[in-house]
Amino acid sequence: MARVAVIGAGTMGHALALVFALGGHQVRLTDSSEKTLARAQGLMEKALATLVANGEAPAEWTSAHLAQMVTRHADLAETVDGAEVIVEAIIEVPEAKRTLYAQLAECAPKDAVIASNTSQLDVFPLIPEALQARSMIAHWYTPPYLVDLVDVIPGPSCEPALVDKVHTMLAEMGKQPLRLRKFVPGYVANRIQGAIGAEVQYLLEEGVASAEEIDAAIIHGLALRLPILAVFAKADFTGLSLSQSILANGSYTPPPPRRQSAVLDKLVAEGRTGVLSGAGYYDWDTDAEKLFETRDKKLIELKQALRKIGTMAGLERDQ
Numbered sequence: 001m002a003r004v005a006v007i008g009a010g011t012m013g014h015a016l017a018l019v020f021a022l023g024g025h026q027v028r029l030t031d032s033s034e035k036t037l038a039r040a041q042g043l044m045e046k047a048l049a050t051l052v053a054n055g056e057a058p059a060e061w062t063s064a065h066l067a068q069m070v071t072r073h074a075d076l077a078e079t080v081d082g083a084e085v086i087v088e089a090i091i092e093v094p095e096a097k098r099t100l101y102a103q104l105a106e107c108a109p110k111d112a113v114i115a116s117n118t119s120q121l122d123v124f125p126l127i128p129e130a131l132q133a134r135s136m137i138a139h140w141y142t143p144p145y146l147v148d149l150v151d152v153i154p155g156p157s158c159e160p161a162l163v164d165k166v167h168t169m170l171a172e173m174g175k176q177p178l179r180l181r182k183f184v185p186g187y188v189a190n191r192i193q194g195a196i197g198a199e200v201q202y203l204l205e206e207g208v209a210s211a212e213e214i215d216a217a218i219i220h221g222l223a224l225r226l227p228i229l230a231v232f233a234k235a236d237f238t239g240l241s242l243s244q245s246i247l248a249n250g251s252y253t254p255p256p257p258r259r260q261s262a263v264l265d266k267l268v269a270e271g272r273t274g275v276l277s278g279a280g281y282y283d284w285d286t287d288a289e290k291l292f293e294t295r296d297k298k299l300i301e302l303k304q305a306l307r308k309i310g311t312m313a314g315l316e317r318d319q
């Protein structure tokens with residue numbers, strides 16, 4: 001059991017605290033917002049209850065047990081006191097992260113590993129020299145208690161033994177750590193998701209299909225094969241000479257890069273900012289908690305089915 005400090009208790013932080021606790025670690029959680037730190041307890045309890053009810057966490061994981069495993073602290077120094085691993089999950093704002101790392105250089109235990117959950121921002125230039133040898137990125141996907149991939153990227157002068165330590169810790173928690181050779185914004189999965197995002201905006205803006213129709217094409221066309229074959233195994237099944245011809249014909253051209261979308265701007269201007277506002281591309285029920293619970297239950301059912309079915313691609317390939 002390691003002592004883990006999670007800094008930032010927002011969308012990711014509260015869920016990461018739960019994941020590390022479920023992984024057998026003693027967690028301290030903090031946030032600069034008192035309100036967010038208070039809200040984190042209910043969010044963790046709700047997610048935990050869904051996991052227990054669906055067989056993804058043992059029944060002894062009651063709210064009382066959670067309260068023993070994850071404690072909340074207003075003070076940063078108290079949060080990181082005695083920590084072996086410090087998880088940075090604060091807002092993706094360079095100055096906020098720079099300030100926090102400067103504070104950590106003062107108050108973090110000298111041998112603590114520091115792992116940032118940054119999505120796109122290269123945090124390494126923001127980290128003081130004193131912390132460089134112990135700094136890395138461990139990037140999770142939401143909800144991290146269900147999505148197992150964790151991108152692990154060592155800082156430029158991070159000690160390799162510490163990267164091994166975090167890799168082993170994550171694997172022992174049942175996660176799928178993916179160690180990348182160097183930092184690239186968005187890592188692997190989010191870059192591919194970014195390319196899909198650019199493509200769907202293009203199709204929508206050009207009036208090729210509606211949001212619902214594009215989602216239907218993804219669900220019924222793209223998504224079914226992905227968990228079994230991913231991309232390279234699917235290409236092997238298609239036949240690589242077809243891939244070669246498609247490249248040679250130049251028949252696919254990516255959409256021109258854009259920094260704005262008229263459709264997106266209109267939705268946001270109308271206050272349709274996503275499930276928390278009750279609407280986005282779709283109209284949603286106003287009970288966001290219920291929506292998250294429904295999403296989690298469906299993801300659990302899919303995950304359990306996929307565990308049985310297995311995959312013909314990737315690191316756990318069966319045949």
Ligand SMILES: NC(=O)c1ccc[n+]([C@@H]2O[C@H](COP(=O)([O-])OP(=O)(O)OC[C@H]3O[C@@H](n4cnc5c(N)ncnc54)[C@H](O)[C@@H]3O)[C@@H](O)[C@H]2O)c1
Nearest residue numbers: 008010011012031032033036089090091092117118119142
């Ligand atoms: N939301 C996602 O799906 C997702 C997925 C992977 C990675 N990330 C990354 O994780 C990080 C956090 O993202 P999020 O979505 O949880 O953001 P969020 O806005 O929900 O939460 C960030 C929290 O950080 C707190 N905070 C800000 N400065 C702080 C400080 N100095 N000390 C302590 N707390 C502080 C804020 O009060 C806020 O509650 C970002 O780097 C983001 O890119 C997000």
